[in-house]
Amino acid sequence: MNSRIKHFLFHILIPFLTGGLLYISFRSKSIRLFSxxxxxxxxNYISIIRSVINPYKESIPNWVYYSIPDGLWMYSFTSSYMMLWQKDIYYGKYWLSFPFVFGWGFELSQGLGIIQGTFDVIDLTVYILAVSFSILFFTIQNNQYEKQKNTI
Known part of the structure; x- marks a missing residue:
C-alpha cells in the first residue's frame, strides 16, 4: 500500500471516524448532531451502535468520551494539513495554526459563555497533545524521507 494512502488512513480517516464513533456512542442524544x-x-444505525457500545460507558473515564473525540478530530485535521503542506512546510506552518486556534478559541468561548458548551481544561490539554503528536510524527517522517533522498 502506498505510504500516502497509509498516512491518510491511519492519521486522518481512522482518527476522524473513531472520534465520531465515540461521540455518537456516548454523548447525550440532545446534541444537535443527533437531529x-x-x-x-x-x-436507526446510531441506535444500534449505541445499544452495543453504550453499556460500557460506566467503565470508561468521562474524559475518554468527552475529550478524546475532539482530540482525535484535532489530530486528523492537523495531519491533513501536514500531509498537504509537507513539501512546503514553510508556508504550511501558518495553516497549521488554524486547527489549534480554532479548537482553543471554541473552548475558551465556551468558558466565557459566548457559545453554549462546557469549558474543560482537559480538552485544551488534549488539543495540545493532538496537534503536537501530529506535527511530531510528520516532521520525523519528512526528515527520514529527506535523509533517504539525500543518500540515494
Missing amino acids: WCETIGLA
Whole structure:
C-alpha cells in the first residue's frame, strides 16, 4: 500500500471516524448532531451502535468520551494539513495554526459563555497533545524521507 494512502488512513480517516464513533456512542442524544443524523436517515444505525457500545460507558473515564473525540478530530485535521503542506512546510506552518486556534478559541468561548458548551481544561490539554503528536510524527517522517533522498 502506498505510504500516502497509509498516512491518510491511519492519521486522518481512522482518527476522524473513531472520534465520531465515540461521540455518537456516548454523548447525550440532545446534541444537535443527533437531529442531523435523524434528518439524513442515520438514526436507526446510531441506535444500534449505541445499544452495543453504550453499556460500557460506566467503565470508561468521562474524559475518554468527552475529550478524546475532539482530540482525535484535532489530530486528523492537523495531519491533513501536514500531509498537504509537507513539501512546503514553510508556508504550511501558518495553516497549521488554524486547527489549534480554532479548537482553543471554541473552548475558551465556551468558558466565557459566548457559545453554549462546557469549558474543560482537559480538552485544551488534549488539543495540545493532538496537534503536537501530529506535527511530531510528520516532521520525523519528512526528515527520514529527506535523509533517504539525500543518500540515494
